[in-house]
Amino acid sequence: MRTNEVVIEKVKIWLQENGKSHQWLAEELNISKALVGHMLSGNRTIQPKRIPELAKVLGMSVNELMEDSSLNSKRLVVQLRGTTSNRRSKQEVQELLFVIEDYLGLKRGQTNGS
Amino acid sequence: MGKRMDRKKQAEAVAEAFAADFLAETTASAIFIGSHIERILASKANVIYQYVEDPTYYGAAVSHESGTQFIALNTFHSLRVRYFTAAHELWHLSEASQLQDEHFDHERAADRFAAAIMLPKAIMKDLWLQFKKLYEPKESVILIADFSEVPYEAVVRRLKELGISLSGISFTEEEWKNERVKLDLSESTLDVSQRLERFTAYERVVEEALENGVVDSLGASHKLKKYNSQLAKKLQEQEMKRVAEAEQHET
Numbered sequence A: 001m002r003t004n005e006v007v008i009e010k011v012k013i014w015l016q017e018n019g020k021s022h023q024w025l026a027e028e029l030n031i032s033k034a035l036v037g038h039m040l041s042g043n044r045t046i047q048p049k050r051i052p053e054l055a056k057v058l059g060m061s062v063n064e065l066m067e068d069s070s071l072n073s074k075r076l077v078v079q080l081r082g083t084t085s086n087r088r089s090k091q092e093v094q095e096l097l098f099v100i101e102d103y104l105g106l107k108r109g110q111t112n113g114s
Numbered sequence B: 001m002g003k004r005m006d007r008k009k010q011a012e013a014v015a016e017a018f019a020a021d022f023l024a025e026t027t028a029s030a031i032f033i034g035s036h037i038e039r040i041l042a043s044k045a046n047v048i049y050q051y052v053e054d055p056t057y058y059g060a061a062v063s064h065e066s067g068t069q070f071i072a073l074n075t076f077h078s079l080r081v082r083y084f085t086a087a088h089e090l091w092h093l094s095e096a097s098q099l100q101d102e103h104f105d106h107e108r109a110a111d112r113f114a115a116a117i118m119l120p121k122a123i124m125k126d127l128w129l130q131f132k133k134l135y136e137p138k139e140s141v142i143l144i145a146d147f148s149e150v151p152y153e154a155v156v157r158r159l160k161e162l163g164i165s166l167s168g169i170s171f172t173e174e175e176w177k178n179e180r181v182k183l184d185l186s187e188s189t190l191d192v193s194q195r196l197e198r199f200t201a202y203e204r205v206v207e208e209a210l211e212n213g214v215v216d217s218l219g220a221s222h223k224l225k226k227y228n229s230q231l232a233k234k235l236q237e238q239e240m241k242r243v244a245e246a247e248q249h250e251t
Helices: A003-017 A022-029 A033-041 A050-058 A062-066 A069-075 A087-113 B002-026 B034-042 B079-093 B095-099 B106-118 B121-134 B137-148 B152-161 B173-182 B200-211 B217-224 B229-250
Strands: A076-082 B046-050 B057-064 B069-074
Touching: A003 A022, A003 A033, A003 A050, A003 A062, A022 A033, A022 A050, A050 A062, A076 A087, A076 B079, A087 B046, A087 B057, A087 B200, B002 B095, B002 B106, B034 B046, B034 B079, B034 B106, B046 B200, B057 B079, B069 B079, B079 B095, B079 B106, B095 B106, B106 B152, B121 B137, B121 B152, B137 B152, B137 B173, B152 B173, B200 B217, B217 B229
Parallel strands: B046 B069
Antiparallel strands: A076 B057, B057 B069
16 A cells, blocks of 8 residues: 555544544644545645644654554454444554564564574 | 355354364363363463453454464453353364355354353253252353353353253343342352453563563563553663662762
């Protein structure tokens, strides 16, 4: 996935999960609603200077915003038992995956080092 | 519709057969496995205990392309439900689950497998015959649920699967707790959740990384904050002491 697509996907999901509109995002970024629409539909490439601004508004680091999570999901196959029905529990599952990735990274480091 | 039913039946039959093999290999005699299921699970995968305040979330199975498996259990649920979830997840880790084709109904099989290993056919039938003479059906369900450490609803479903008729007995887990009170039975600790957040394998690798200098005390403390807060606090205090001593040394 290209960076522009990754960012668009993340922003769209975030807006949906947090119940925020294009209008809200436009006001936060101090740009027009039309421009937000063009950006999120992929008609207009997101300018590099907008990335840190978007990350700030979404409360993410620039890395988190640009990281292609589809690459991670290829390495980890996740099967939920039940469903996550609130924002907090969705976040808990995401955090669990980060910790598992971290565990695997540290484990790999130890295996390579030994 | 017919095809869907066949698939469910096929999944149940396969799960029941593999459960019998599993029990023959795992337990020396016919017993209820109960809480021991978590030990069995831990011998096959990295178990992670999470506390997530969401009644619809029971846990997750995560597998890495290297073959490493992780099973998360949500400790928000009662102990009974947690043990049953562990048994359900065991199906997904079993060789039996790998042998099935893509059309196989794994969720159905996992539930049947869990019921079959937690509530073995032979013991269930014997117990039911015994209890029938002594207690009313609702009380018998509660007693079996306590012995086997599984949810009440799972006991009722299992008895029905084994051909035992239970007309008019259909309650949610919450309602079963009320039934206990009505029948003057004492409360059960199995109906309570045991808040627990633990990922033992992660604790070990973080400690090893700290010993090898891959992470510093503060980094390790941050990583362990959720899963071992006591150790995280100790590491943080050590680091603060080290910094204070270094400052004193400089002045």
